[in-house]
Amino acid sequence: xxxxxxxxxxxxxxxxxxxxxxxxxxxxxxxxxxxxxxxxxxxxxxxxxxxxxxxxxxxxxxxxxxxxxxxxxxxxxxxxxxxxxxxxxxxxxxxxxxxxxxxxxxxxxxxxxxxxxxxxxxxxxxxxxxxxxxxxxxxxxxxxxxxxxxxxxxxxxxxxxxxxxxxxxxxxxxxxxxxxxxxxxxxxxxxxxxxxxxxxxxxxxxxxxxxxxxxxxxxxxxxxxxxxxxxxxxxxxxxxxxxxxxxxxxxxxxxxxxxxxxxxxxxxxxxxxxxxxxxxxxxxxxxxxxxxxxxxxxxxxxxxxxxxxxxxxxxxxxxxxxxxxxxxxxxxxxxxxxxxxxxxxxxxxxxxxxxxxxxxxxxxxxxxxxxxxxxxxxxxxxxxxxxxxxxxxxxxxxxxxxxxxxxxxxxxxxxxxxxxxxxxxxxxxxxxxxxxxxxxxxxxxxxxxxxxxxxxxxxxxxxxxxxxxxxxxxxxxxxxxxxx
RNA sequence: GGCGACAUGGCCGAGUGGCUAGGCAGAGGUCUGCAAAACCUCGUACGGCGGUUCGAAUCCGCCUGUCGCCUCCA
Numbered sequence: 001x002x003x004x005x006x007x008x009x010x011x012x013x014x015x016x017x018x019x020x021x022x023x024x025x026x027x028x029x030x031x032x033x034x035x036x037x038x039x040x041x042x043x044x045x046x047x048x049x050x051x052x053x054x055x056x057x058x059x060x061x062x063x064x065x066x067x068x069x070x071x072x073x074x075x076x077x078x079x080x081x082x083x084x085x086x087x088x089x090x091x092x093x094x095x096x097x098x099x100x101x102x103x104x105x106x107x108x109x110x111x112x113x114x115x116x117x118x119x120x121x122x123x124x125x126x127x128x129x130x131x132x133x134x135x136x137x138x139x140x141x142x143x144x145x146x147x148x149x150x151x152x153x154x155x156x157x158x159x160x161x162x163x164x165x166x167x168x169x170x171x172x173x174x175x176x177x178x179x180x181x182x183x184x185x186x187x188x189x190x191x192x193x194x195x196x197x198x199x200x201x202x203x204x205x206x207x208x209x210x211x212x213x214x215x216x217x218x219x220x221x222x223x224x225x226x227x228x229x230x231x232x233x234x235x236x237x238x239x240x241x242x243x244x245x246x247x248x249x250x251x252x253x254x255x256x257x258x259x260x261x262x263x264x265x266x267x268x269x270x271x272x273x274x275x276x277x278x279x280x281x282x283x284x285x286x287x288x289x290x291x292x293x294x295x296x297x298x299x300x301x302x303x304x305x306x307x308x309x310x311x312x313x314x315x316x317x318x319x320x321x322x323x324x325x326x327x328x329x330x331x332x333x334x335x336x337x338x339x340x341x342x343x344x345x346x347x348x349x350x351x352x353x354x355x356x357x358x359x360x361x362x363x364x365x366x367x368x369x370x371x372x373x374x375x376x377x378x379x380x381x382x383x384x385x386x387x388x389x390x391x392x393x394x395x396x397x398x399x400x401x402x403x404x405x406x407x408x409x410x411x412x413x414x415x416x417x418x419x420x421x422x423x424x425x426x427x428x429x430x431x432x433x434x435x436x437x438x439x440x441x442x443x444x445x446x447x448x449x450x451x452x453x454x455x456x457x458x459x460x461x462x463x464x465x466x467x468x469x470x471x472x473x474x475x476x477x478x479x480x481x482x483x484x
Numbered sequence: 485g486g487c488g489a490c491a492u493g494g495c496c497g498a499g500u501g502g503c504u505a506g507g508c509a510g511a512g513g514u515c516u517g518c519a520a521a522a523c524c525u526c527g528u529a530c531g532g533c534g535g536u537u538c539g540a541a542u543c544c545g546c547c548u549g550u551c552g553c554c555u556c557c558a
Contacts, residue, residue: 014488031558032558033558034557034558035556035557035558040558041558042558043557043558044558045558046558047558048558050558051558087556169487169488169553169554170487170488171486171487171488171553171554172486172487219556239558240558241557241558242488242489242552242553242558243552243553243557243558244553244557244558245488245552245553246487246553246554247553247554247555248556248557270558271558272489272490272552273551273552273558274558275551275552278550278551279551280551280552280557281558282556282557282558283556283557283558284555284556284557285557314496317496317497317498317506317507318496318497318498319497319498321489322490322497322498323489323490323551323552324496324497325496327495327496329495329496329508329509330495330496330497330508331496332508333495333496333507333508333509334496334507334508335508336507336508336509337496337506337507337508338507340507340508341507343521343522347522371498374499377498377499379497379498379499379505379506379507380498380499380505380506382498382506382507383497383498383505383506383507384505384506385506386506386507387505387506393522394522394523397522397523398523450517453517455517455518458517458518459518459519462519462520463519466520471520471521472519472520473519473520473521473522474516474518474519474520474521475515475516475521475522476515480521482521
């Protein structure tokens with residue numbers, strides 16, 4: 001079998017590049033996690049489902065991946081620039097509680113919702129407040145190397161000391177200076193300098209002692225400090241939402257490369273946005289629909305609840321670098337499509353190997369792999385499944401089940417369960433035997449009714465079962481059923 | 485104003501210099517007591533205008549439109 005190669009789109013070069021880890025078979029991957037001051041919404045789902053697919057595919061390719069995703073529980077401000085209230089502190093004030101309680105609460109709901117979406121947990125989920133010493137140490141290094149300066153308890157990164165500043169986002173300092181939105185005077189040397197450490201006032205809730213007095217870390221330093229702690233000073237993949245490209249990731253690069261004197265990250269991957277009626281969905285825009293609202297249907301824009309797996313499938317049906325425009329119509333189409341895919345899988349799972357001609361596993365695998373090798377094209381991979389499994393199902397229903405069916409099943413598990421994470425879920429009730437026993441009994445009764453041409457009764461059984469989510473299907477060899 | 489994306493059939497959504505994406509919806513048919521499911525058949529799309537080419541929806545230019553970043557944000 002010809003070894004295929006993985007190509008990934010690297011924001012640094014704006015090109016697809018051959019993926020070659022720094023120290024194969026190990027891969028270090030860092031993805032910017034959420035700021036935990038509110039429920040995760042569909043936009044978060046797109047990002048974390050995208051990187052979940054990337055993680056799963058890398059593991060499918062036998063890379064030994066260490067996946068780190070931070071939890072930001074301090075430091076991001078509500079207002080413009082460097083002024084304003086800490087988001088967690090604000091939420092704590094509104095909910096009349098402590099910032100750490102807010103962080104705990106929304107860390108819990110974040111993982112709860114990601115679990116529902118079948119997003120694998122990161123190997124390490126470091127919290128910003130748990131790494132204040134590391135951040136302080138990094139800031140000290142930057143000051144020692146002349147890349148940062150302290151002004152009365154505020155420490156800033158001096159962007160002019162970094163000739164590479166702007167290489168990720170493709171913007172130069174000149175561009176920034178000529179822009180109309182660069183704001184005004186402060187104690188910075190250059191308006192583009194960004195805060196590494198901020199002085200805290202007496203009323204500030206979250207603050208720590210430092211060489212520069214009581215304060216709290218700036219917005220970008222946590223990712224630099226924690227990624228190097230757990231993945232080393234250079235690592236393979238850094239991911240995040242497109243909107244973090246600038247300034248967040250640009251600043252991370254500046255801090256890390258100036259502190260360590262070596263390349264920070266080899267491949268930068270950015271997922272695109274979820275839009276709602278053409279507008280970016282975002283917490284601060286007020287148009288976000290939370291995942292919990294999707295799962296419960298409790299939102300004015302939703303007519304009903306949506307299964308987490310449908311959300312995952314819906315997201316995987318578009319490429320991670322494309323925007324995904326949300327609508328209930330599109331979700332509904334995804335739901336039906338997923339149901340049909342599941343029905344194919346179930347048919348295949350229930351079938352036994354026969355004497356029919358062998359199913360071409362190599363072809364399936366190579367077309368599935370080459371879709372994902374092309375910058376993780378999950379939409380294409382799903383199309384491959386629909387296309388080729390249809391042939392297999394036909395072979396089975398024609399009574400010439402392939403001789404190598406068991407191998408096919410193993411392959412399907414690895415592609416649909418391990419990589420895509422959309423395997424049909426086992427019915428949640430748990431009492432499957434009883435349920436199917438009861439349904440079989442009703443089918444028997446209905447069969448008698450049909451023999452007696454009592455269609456009123458037989459239709460009542462079928463219709464009432466459908467109400468309960470059990471679909472009866474009359475076939476040549478008797479009646480079969482499926483449970484939603 | 486600066487930087488950067490994207491524009492595909494009714495809808496969602498991949499992709500490629502010439503050969504069917506796929507899904508959903510829809511139409512007809514087979515099957516069925518009627519359904520459902522399954523199976524078969526059907527759509528010849530790629531914003532506009534130029535250019536390169538034997539040939540472009542795919543490459544280049546311009547235009548139009550939409551969106552993102554430049555402020556916390558997945």
